[in-house]
Amino acid sequence: MFSTCTDRTHLPNQRATRTRAPSLLQPKLQAAFWIGSLCVLFFWLAAIGCDPKTTNTDGGESAREEDRDQTAQEVTLQRGRSSLLIGSPWAIRLMHQTTEQMTLPMAGLQLGVVDAYKPDYNHDPWWLYEHDGQKAIQPSGLRWLSPESATLQQQTSDSATFTLRYPNAITATLTIRSQEDGIWKLHLKPETAQPRTVWIRLRLPAADKENYYGLGEYFDSVAHRGKLRAMQIEVDLKMESGYNEAHIPIPFFTSTRAWGLLVESFFPGTFDMAAREKDSLTTTFHTDNDLTFYLLSAAHPLDVPGLYTRITGAPALPARWAFGTLLWRDENKDQAEVLDDATQIRKHDLAISALWIDRPYDTAVNNFGFDPKRFPDATGMIKQLHANGFRVGVWSTPYLEPTADLHSFATNNGYFVKMGFQKLNKWSDPLDLTNPTVKSFWQDQIKKIRALGIEGFKLDYGEDIQVGLYDARLRYGFHNGEDERSMHHKYARYYHQTYAETLGTDGGFLICRGGSLGSQRYTQIVWPGDLNTGLQKHRDPKGTSALYVGGLPAALIAGLTLSMSGFPLYGADTGGYRSPRPTKEDFIRWGQMTALGTIMQIGGPDPNVNPWDFTRYGNSQFDQQVLDNFRTYIRLHTRLFPYLYTYAVAANQHQRGPTRPFGAAYPDEDHHPDDLFLLGDALLVAPIVDGKTSRSIRIPKGTVWFDWWDQTRYNAGDITYNAPLDRLPLLQRAGSIVPLLRPDIDTLSPTSSSDIVSAQPNLNKLTLHIAPGADASFTLFDGTQASLKDAPILQFSLQQGKEFTQGSVLVFLRLETPKRITLNQKDLSSAPDETALLQCTDGCYFWDTTRRLLSIHTPAGSHNLSIEANQRND
Numbered sequence: 001m002f003s004t005c006t007d008r009t010h011l012p013n014q015r016a017t018r019t020r021a022p023s024l025l026q027p028k029l030q031a032a033f034w035i036g037s038l039c040v041l042f043f044w045l046a047a048i049g050c051d052p053k054t055t056n057t058d059g060g061e062s063a064r065e066e067d068r069d070q071t072a073q074e075v076t077l078q079r080g081r082s083s084l085l086i087g088s089p090w091a092i093r094l095m096h097q098t099t100e101q102m103t104l105p106m107a108g109l110q111l112g113v114v115d116a117y118k119p120d121y122n123h124d125p126w127w128l129y130e131h132d133g134q135k136a137i138q139p140s141g142l143r144w145l146s147p148e149s150a151t152l153q154q155q156t157s158d159s160a161t162f163t164l165r166y167p168n169a170i171t172a173t174l175t176i177r178s179q180e181d182g183i184w185k186l187h188l189k190p191e192t193a194q195p196r197t198v199w200i201r202l203r204l205p206a207a208d209k210e211n212y213y214g215l216g217e218y219f220d221s222v223a224h225r226g227k228l229r230a231m232q233i234e235v236d237l238k239m240e241s242g243y244n245e246a247h248i249p250i251p252f253f254t255s256t257r258a259w260g261l262l263v264e265s266f267f268p269g270t271f272d273m274a275a276r277e278k279d280s281l282t283t284t285f286h287t288d289n290d291l292t293f294y295l296l297s298a299a300h301p302l303d304v305p306g307l308y309t310r311i312t313g314a315p316a317l318p319a320r321w322a323f324g325t326l327l328w329r330d331e332n333k334d335q336a337e338v339l340d341d342a343t344q345i346r347k348h349d350l351a352i353s354a355l356w357i358d359r360p361y362d363t364a365v366n367n368f369g370f371d372p373k374r375f376p377d378a379t380g381m382i383k384q385l386h387a388n389g390f391r392v393g394v395w396s397t398p399y400l401e402p403t404a405d406l407h408s409f410a411t412n413n414g415y416f417v418k419m420g421f422q423k424l425n426k427w428s429d430p431l432d433l434t435n436p437t438v439k440s441f442w443q444d445q446i447k448k449i450r451a452l453g454i455e456g457f458k459l460d461y462g463e464d465i466q467v468g469l470y471d472a473r474l475r476y477g478f479h480n481g482e483d484e485r486s487m488h489h490k491y492a493r494y495y496h497q498t499y500a501e502t503l504g505t506d507g508g509f510l511i512c513r514g515g516s517l518g519s520q521r522y523t524q525i526v527w528p529g530d531l532n533t534g535l536q537k538h539r540d541p542k543g544t545s546a547l548y549v550g551g552l553p554a555a556l557i558a559g560l561t562l563s564m565s566g567f568p569l570y571g572a573d574t575g576g577y578r579s580p581r582p583t584k585e586d587f588i589r590w591g592q593m594t595a596l597g598t599i600m601q602i603g604g605p606d607p608n609v610n611p612w613d614f615t616r617y618g619n620s621q622f623d624q625q626v627l628d629n630f631r632t633y634i635r636l637h638t639r640l641f642p643y644l645y646t647y648a649v650a651a652n653q654h655q656r657g658p659t660r661p662f663g664a665a666y667p668d669e670d671h672h673p674d675d676l677f678l679l680g681d682a683l684l685v686a687p688i689v690d691g692k693t694s695r696s697i698r699i700p701k702g703t704v705w706f707d708w709w710d711q712t713r714y715n716a717g718d719i720t721y722n723a724p725l726d727r728l729p730l731l732q733r734a735g736s737i738v739p740l741l742r743p744d745i746d747t748l749s750p751t752s753s754s755d756i757v758s759a760q761p762n763l764n765k766l767t768l769h770i771a772p773g774a775d776a777s778f779t780l781f782d783g784t785q786a787s788l789k790d791a792p793i794l795q796f797s798l799q800q801g802k803e804f805t806q807g808s809v810l811v812f813l814r815l816e817t818p819k820r821i822t823l824n825q826k827d828l829s830s831a832p833d834e835t836a837l838l839q840c841t842d843g844c845y846f847w848d849t850t851r852r853l854l855s856i857h858t859p860a861g862s863h864n865l866s867i868e869a870n871q872r873n874d
Contacts, residue, residue, distance in 0.1 A: 079181050080181025105204075109147055109172075111172070116140070120472065142198075161173060161174070173189050184294060205281075210225070216246070216561065219554035229270065232488050238539075240549055245549060258304060262312075263285055263291070303656065316510075318569070322353075324351070326355065341610065348627060356392065383453065391456065391749045394458070401428065421469075424466075458527075459495065465484050492514040531551055532549055532550060534586050553675065553690075568648060572590075574591050580605065581604070596636075646780050660678040675695075682732055688728070694723055696718055697720075699717055699719060736778075739778060765807050768798075775790050785797075796866075810857075810858065814871055814872045
């Protein structure tokens with residue numbers, strides 16, 4: 001059974017440079033470690049009597065179709081616009097108003113039962129499938145059973161209970177109830193103790209041209225049809241990391257038909273998204289004898305994730321300064337280097353708002369302080385950074401290095417997780433943060449470094465808990481009574497919550513790489529771990545010995561999958577992490593992509609990826625073009641703060657978030673690109689991820705878009721966009737409004753320097769980028785309301801909110817020379833240039849004849865404008 005034992009590892013990712021613990025996945029260490037470990041497991045399996053069999057995944061008995069009672073009483077459950085119709089033949093039909101969205105047939109409620117339950121068997125359903133020549137594996141005596149009949153027991157207008165009868169006199173109770181409009185909670189509980197149910201499987205039809213989004217963080221494809229997805233880390237020795245990179249698996253997906261499925265389980269599971277059978281979805285979860293799942297219904301696919309967060313918790317909001325650009329080094333030599341980076345940022349006019357200091361900065365992991373030899377005045381350093389408009393964070397983990405001050409104390413008091421396997425990092429077993437005493441102890445340590453002025457954390461690792469290896473469980477014990485079956489990814493929730501509760505009232509800053517169901521309540525921002533520094537796709541060949549994790553294309557895909565999984569805020573390492581340092585061209589394209597994401601953070605492999613460092617490192621050399629490009633896109637990202645933050649607040653309120661995959665935003669297009677997305681309602685972003693200087697872009701039916709840079713008009717259909725290295729393809733929809741900060745903002749953090757322009761404590765003037773062509777409106781997070789009535793004479797109204805109280809600049813695209821402009825029914829005068837425009841106190845306008853842009857300056861307060869000018873049709 002273990003003749004190829006070195007092909008079965010189960011490790012989370014380890015950082016690849018000297019700043020991280022030496023990776024157990026490094027080839028020289030990997031073979032010896034795993035050969036020994038697997039030989040031990042061989043004898044363990046023999047001792048506990050596991051008898052795995054290789055067989056077809058769907059083997060075993062089930063009721064014959066002709067034996068099933070398909071004449072159930074018809075039932076209608078209604079809540080708001082959503083309903084469930086249960087009729088003959090017995091099936092659950094999910095309806096949104098009069099539209100049928102999906103069907104769950106009775107035969108799709110399957111039980112996987114065994115006569116003899118073995119508690120040390122690994123019931124991870126991933127092994128029920130074939131993988132790279134490895135046959136499917138199942139415990140002895142496994143049978144898959146489907147119901148023979150369904151009997152209604154009780155019913156109200158929005159709830160019902162059925163008894164399901166399976167072969168071998170097995171019964172189960174299916175309870176259905178409405179939680180709110182669009183949310184239907186179903187609970188399936190087998191009532192018979194023997195044979196033991198070890199898996200519950202849902203099988204649903206997959207409609208023609210239907211696709212699926214969500215399921216957490218994945219790197220190969222934004223849409224999931226045709227994919228098999230694991231809800232836990234699985235070995236994949238072909239990958240350069242040694243595993244499947246499942247940092248944040250979420251048991252929830254959204255269909256392009258605007259329905260969703262959520263399985264409320266932390267146990268091992270798989271989603272077969274029409275991979276084996278092209279017309280069938282199959283969801284399989286290990287169970288202790290029941291399963292809760294939800295059917296979700298909305299008018300549009302983009303509204304389904306909000307239903308998911310209503311069930312599992314609102315996505316956390318970080319501090320506002322987190323939406324400004326952040327910079328870090330893989331290693332900081334000392335205090336002087338940190339301060340010099342801050343100086344260079346301001347010298348080169350880079351609108352960066354925060355820094356974080358990665359390890360090693362302390363004398364040990366985690367002493368929660370700074371090494372006094374390298375950081376002789378950490379408090380003074382942080383104060384100086386604050387004065388210059390930077391917030392400051394540090395790297396952290398849930399471990400204690402053996403040389404840490406409190407390692408012996410934690411060991412003697414049993415503060416670590418009871419591990420069923422050798423630790424997977426250099427430092428220690430993870431702290432058992434399910435224990436309130438340990439959590440309180442750890443928060444006391446966190447508060448020590450918070451007291452120095454640290455306001456955020458990069459939370460690395462925390463993925464030590466593994467479900468099992470092949471068919472053997474890896475036993476772990478936790479204070480809360482749970483084990484590895486649920487805690488393998490759930491641990492991240494306890495880990496991140498422990499830090500989140502120590503942050504200030506402004507939300508602070510957490511950027512994390514792991515998570516699970518509901519983690520968005522504490523995991524403010526996700527970064528995707530250690531990606532390659534180039535343009536590699538996920539699983540591209542890396543020579544002849546391995547497959548790449550992926551570079552820029554994988555980073556883009558991961559953010560888009562997360563955006564439909566309850567995690568609206570995402571920031572990949574700009575330039576990647578897995579060495580070598582990115583080339584000039586790759587780094588520019590990385591920067592453009594992250595600038596048009598929700599969080600822009602710049603950092604990567606040694607020696608640095610600072611845009612101003614023109615030193616040649618191997619094949620990588622940055623130059624003035626790199627610096628100029630980053631200056632442009634960093635400032636654009638900073639200016640987009642009111643737009644991005646408005647949508648982040650909306651996601652926190654269970655509405656549509658900032659980032660939307662194209663295929664989910666426009667399901668009728670039946671087009672599911674991995675490199676095209678919407679940022680909010682108004683912006684279409686098409687990053688260059690393949691090294692080319694042009695690309696195809698799909699313009700959705702019934703829409704018109706304008707180029708952000710030169711206002712070129714694009715009508716519906718497929719277009720070719722020319723994108724030289726300096727340009728990111730970026731379009732604004734006709735009939736939209738994009739709010740921006742004023743163009744000279746240097747930071748979103750407070751500053752005491754008169755030379756630095758900050759958006760704090762006052763947001764100053766508001767800029768609105770307005771594309772006529774249809775009626776438009778936008779309501780900002782502070783209550784500011786802007787609306788456009790598109791007509792031969794444009795009507796625009798602005799209602800002042802609570803924070804943008806110093807007037808505004810309105811920039812109208814695609815107009816001809818204005819004939820007449822009135823502000824509150826008074827004619828506006830023309831300013832000779834943009835400088836004079838901002839100096840007029842009663843309002844005025846400037847017509848830029850070269851760029852053909854109309855800019856209007858309005859004083860503080862609410863206003864109504866009328867603009868008589870022809871719209872350009874070219």
